[in-house]
Amino acid sequence: MGANKTAKATKVSDPSAAENPARKTTAPAKAAPVRKAAPAKAAPVKKAATARKTAEVAEAAATRGAPSARRKAPAVKPESRTALVRRARRINRELAEVYPYAHPELDFENSFQLIVATVLSAQTTDLRVNQTTPALFAKYPTPEDLAAADPQEVEEILRPCGFFRAKTKSVMGLSKALVDNHGGEVPGRLEDLVKLPGVGRKTAFVVLGNAFGRPGITVDTHFQRLVRRWRWTEATDPDKIEAAVGALFPKSEWTMLSHHVIFHGRRICHARKPACGACPIAPLCPAFGEGETDPEKARKLLKYEKGGFPGQRLKPPQSYLDAGGIPAPPLGAAG
Numbered sequence: 001m002g003a004n005k006t007a008k009a010t011k012v013s014d015p016s017a018a019e020n021p022a023r024k025t026t027a028p029a030k031a032a033p034v035r036k037a038a039p040a041k042a043a044p045v046k047k048a049a050t051a052r053k054t055a056e057v058a059e060a061a062a063t064r065g066a067p068s069a070r071r072k073a074p075a076v077k078p079e080s081r082t083a084l085v086r087r088a089r090r091i092n093r094e095l096a097e098v099y100p101y102a103h104p105e106l107d108f109e110n111s112f113q114l115i116v117a118t119v120l121s122a123q124t125t126d127l128r129v130n131q132t133t134p135a136l137f138a139k140y141p142t143p144e145d146l147a148a149a150d151p152q153e154v155e156e157i158l159r160p161c162g163f164f165r166a167k168t169k170s171v172m173g174l175s176k177a178l179v180d181n182h183g184g185e186v187p188g189r190l191e192d193l194v195k196l197p198g199v200g201r202k203t204a205f206v207v208l209g210n211a212f213g214r215p216g217i218t219v220d221t222h223f224q225r226l227v228r229r230w231r232w233t234e235a236t237d238p239d240k241i242e243a244a245v246g247a248l249f250p251k252s253e254w255t256m257l258s259h260h261v262i263f264h265g266r267r268i269c270h271a272r273k274p275a276c277g278a279c280p281i282a283p284l285c286p287a288f289g290e291g292e293t294d295p296e297k298a299r300k301l302l303k304y305e306k307g308g309f310p311g312q313r314l315k316p317p318q319s320y321l322d323a324g325g326i327p328a329p330p331l332g333a334a335g
């Protein structure tokens with residue numbers, strides 16, 4: 001949700017290479033599930049159960065054959081559609097075990113707060129938004145209040161979020177549209193949401209999935225990077241990514257899938273230095289090796305060790321729990 005650092009293409013195993021038909025004559029478009037080297041052992045990731053899970057997965061990967069044998073016989077078989085679907089769903093199941101408490105990391109108490117916070121999260125972190133919105137919602141608790149606000153006062157509140165003038169315009173315009181066209185309520189339909197100022201499909205699906213319980217895929221920067229690394233799709237357009245990934249999973253899994261992928265992107269599979277050597281889904285990842293493979297070095301890249309990841313919530317909003325969300329980990333637990 002929060003826009004973090006822009007994903008950059010890595011030098012090794014660029015999945016986009018498979019998109020080039022010219023290269024298909026010499027290399028397969030898609031590789032079979034990982035046959036590459038895997039970490040000899042994985043770092044403890046969070047709680048004991050997670051650490052055990054990580055170790056088991058890594059151990060399984062480590063027993064797949066000697067490195068020399070793997071070098072001689074690299075994974076060259078194209079992956080069938082069925083195999084892709086199975087691998088994608090298995091990745092999601094593994095991530096669900098690693099992040100059973102995955103949830104939106106923006107603070108909100110109702111759908112209005114969620115849509116405003118999501119709009120504000122463009123080009124900044126959820127942490128920054130969460131530090132900013134309490135003052136905003138204390139002063140302007142309803143769409144009517146925000147629509148009638150003094151823009152300069154709103155700008156001052158939103159200044160820490162960056163692009164504060166444009167964001168002020170967006171959230172005030174959004175509030176006015178809610179008042180004028182929807183009786184001051186956030187609509188629960190995609191076609192209505194995307195007509196609101198500053199609201200694209202990504203924001204709309206965040207709102208639908210987390211405030212209305214309607215399945216949606218959130219294609220943010222983390223999601224785009226990870227699904228391409230996993231070769232779930234070679235598309236680069238967010239709408240095409242959404243359609244391609246949506247076709248791999250039952251609709252009912254879309255919202256939690258989005259949370260799992262984004263959690264993993266924020267904590268382990270970073271844009272610049274993915275922590276491959278401490279990654280619990282390494283055996284399923286064709287991009288293993290794009291990041292640090294040494295388990296000890298990889299552990300140091302994990303962003304939820306030693307005090308947790310900045311911006312991480314320890315407890316999701318009550319409204320989210322009331323809506324059937326996933327319970328948070330115990331207070332003080334890393335992750």
Ligand code: SF4
Pocket residue numbers: 229268269270274275276277279280281282285286287288289290291
């Ligand atoms: S951290 Fe490495 S092994 Fe794990 S998903 Fe990312 S690229 Fe794949």
